[in-house]
Amino acid sequence: MNRSAGVMKMHLRDKLGFLYLPWIILLASFFINLIIGGLIQEEKGFYSGGMMSIFIYMLVMGIVVVPQSISFALGLGVRRSDYFTGTASTLTMLSFIFSAVLTLLSWVEAATSGWGMKLGYFHLPYLFNGSHIQEFLVYFLTMLMLSFWGFIIACYHRRFGKAGTFTLFIVLFLLSSLFSFYMTYFGDWMAVFQWFADKTAMDLAIRTIPFSIIFAALSYLFLRRSTV
Amino acid sequence: MSRIVEVKGLTKVYGNFEAVKDVTFTIEANKIYGLLGRNGAGKTTIMHMITAQQFKTSGELKVFGEEPYENNRVLSQICFIKESQKYPDNYRVIDVLEVAAMFFPNWDQAFAHELIEEFRLPLKRRVKKLSRGMLSAVGIIVGLASRAPLTIFDEPYLGLDAVARELFYKRLIEDYAEHPRTVVLSTHLIDEVSQLLEHVMVIDQGKLILNEDTEVLRGRAISVGGTTSQVEEFIKGRNVIHREPFGGLLTATVMGVGSTDEKRRAESLGLTIAPVSLQQLIVHLTGGSVRKAGEA
Numbered sequence: 001m002n003r004s005a006g007v008m009k010m011h012l013r014d015k016l017g018f019l020y021l022p023w024i025i026l027l028a029s030f031f032i033n034l035i036i037g038g039l040i041q042e043e044k045g046f047y048s049g050g051m052m053s054i055f056i057y058m059l060v061m062g063i064v065v066v067p068q069s070i071s072f073a074l075g076l077g078v079r080r081s082d083y084f085t086g087t088a089s090t091l092t093m094l095s096f097i098f099s100a101v102l103t104l105l106s107w108v109e110a111a112t113s114g115w116g117m118k119l120g121y122f123h124l125p126y127l128f129n130g131s132h133i134q135e136f137l138v139y140f141l142t143m144l145m146l147s148f149w150g151f152i153i154a155c156y157h158r159r160f161g162k163a164g165t166f167t168l169f170i171v172l173f174l175l176s177s178l179f180s181f182y183m184t185y186f187g188d189w190m191a192v193f194q195w196f197a198d199k200t201a202m203d204l205a206i207r208t209i210p211f212s213i214i215f216a217a218l219s220y221l222f223l224r225r226s227t228v
Numbered sequence: 229m230s231r232i233v234e235v236k237g238l239t240k241v242y243g244n245f246e247a248v249k250d251v252t253f254t255i256e257a258n259k260i261y262g263l264l265g266r267n268g269a270g271k272t273t274i275m276h277m278i279t280a281q282q283f284k285t286s287g288e289l290k291v292f293g294e295e296p297y298e299n300n301r302v303l304s305q306i307c308f309i310k311e312s313q314k315y316p317d318n319y320r321v322i323d324v325l326e327v328a329a330m331f332f333p334n335w336d337q338a339f340a341h342e343l344i345e346e347f348r349l350p351l352k353r354r355v356k357k358l359s360r361g362m363l364s365a366v367g368i369i370v371g372l373a374s375r376a377p378l379t380i381f382d383e384p385y386l387g388l389d390a391v392a393r394e395l396f397y398k399r400l401i402e403d404y405a406e407h408p409r410t411v412v413l414s415t416h417l418i419d420e421v422s423q424l425l426e427h428v429m430v431i432d433q434g435k436l437i438l439n440e441d442t443e444v445l446r447g448r449a450i451s452v453g454g455t456t457s458q459v460e461e462f463i464k465g466r467n468v469i470h471r472e473p474f475g476g477l478l479t480a481t482v483m484g485v486g487s488t489d490e491k492r493r494a495e496s497l498g499l500t501i502a503p504v505s506l507q508q509l510i511v512h513l514t515g516g517s518v519r520k521a522g523e524a
């Protein structure tokens with residue numbers, strides 16, 4: 001049988017971590033917001049940023065999946081490349097499904113004028129720009145980038161160990177300090193903010209694609225040389 | 229194919245520590261091997277390299293005639309069960325079995341469930357919550373049910389009680405008879421497995437110091453017993469590796485008494501001859517270097 005598909009099934013057997021938990025967190029936050037919405041009865045309605053939780057969860061998922069499963073997979077004689085394709089496919093598939101569900105909930109929310117309480121939880125201005133397809137793509141590309149970001153951190157850690165990860169973060173910290181100093185010194189921060197402010201959510205989402213690809217490619221290279 | 233594993237000058241260096249030094253051996257099809265040696269001798273490292281879970285520093289390594297690294301033809305034929313195996317946190321026993329079933333082409337699910345019953349494992353319990361012995365049993369069940377052409381057990385029975393260990397040996401032998409395959413057992417409990425092993429390899433401080441068929445090894449020494457004076461007379465001038473006095477009696481283990489003539493002479497002196505325990509022999513041959521492990 002196809003061993004990459006086997007790796008996907010291996011991940012998805014852990015239904016709690018991969019399927020239930022992100023939605024338990026998201027829906028718990030949603031229901032609290034719904035109750036608050038019912039209590040305060042705001043005339044103009046109100047918005048919540050609770051949907052962020054599932055995006056953060058995707059980052060965490062990317063980080064956690066590797067230490068959870070790679071020793072087990074290699075122990076069962078899975079190739080590193082099959083482990084990579086299986087895991088990358090799992091993250092992509094989940095990003096796709098989760099984004100589709102979020103888009104659907106956004107549509108329902110809009111159709112029921114905020115669940116009858118004028119609550120803006122899934123249907124948010126800026127993220128929704130008139131088209132549900134575009135909204136879906138914004139969610140999907142963002143989740144993809146976040147989960148592969150987590151994945152590359154985990155693969156890097158697998159490859160270079162604690163010392164390597166520690167070194168990497170010190171270097172990143174120094175570089176970002178230097179960058180920040182440079183930006184402040186030359187007064188360029190406003191330009192950066194302006195650049196972001198000018199972009200639509202879709203503009204930014206499309207710009208995550210090269211990052212996702214680079215993260216995936218480097219993750220693969222790190223995995224190739226990792227041991228149990 | 230008769231040669232399952234071919235290793236030539238295999239070396240593994242961590243920093244400036246040589247874990248495996250220039251090891252050369254072959255493993256043939258359908259035999260049971262014992263890979264013996266003390267903790268930290270390099271056994272696990274060698275097996276990790278055979279299964280491509282770790283990288284060799286130098287040397288040649290062929291498994292089923294090919295390089296094992298990223299090679300599904302090789303990897304799908306190996307099942308490596310180790311004491312230190314980690315499982316995903318949320319996995320239950322049943323999850324481990326179902327997943328293992330996907331990756332081993334010869335997997336026998338009915339056999340796995342039979343073994344679950346015999347080892348009394350709770351199928352729905354999380355692997356994380358199992359006791360040490362139960363955790364070992366999970367590995368053993370995967371190893372047996374995988375029916376992989378090359379099955380490697382590395383210290384598979386940490387925490388396992390004597391009954392379960394006996395069960396493991398019994399099922400291993402039975403299943404091995406029905407479905408011949410190559411088995412490598414790495415262990416401290418030499419005496420317990422000595423009846424199973426057809427070939428013995430001893431690793432000490434990263435070096436292969438003994439590589440011999442069990443029969444040949446056994447033929448190298450015998451144990452003679454009788455009254456002290458008779459035994460003393462017989463063993464005079466011989467290489468005695470072990471003596472065990474008991475009242476006026478003495479049992480001695482002597483090297484190099486393989487020929488029938490000598491055995492006849494011993495018998496004519498009224499001595500009883502018995503085969504030697506593998507453990508004693510190995511302890512002797514390795515200059516006591518596995519003694520501690522053997523006693524543990």
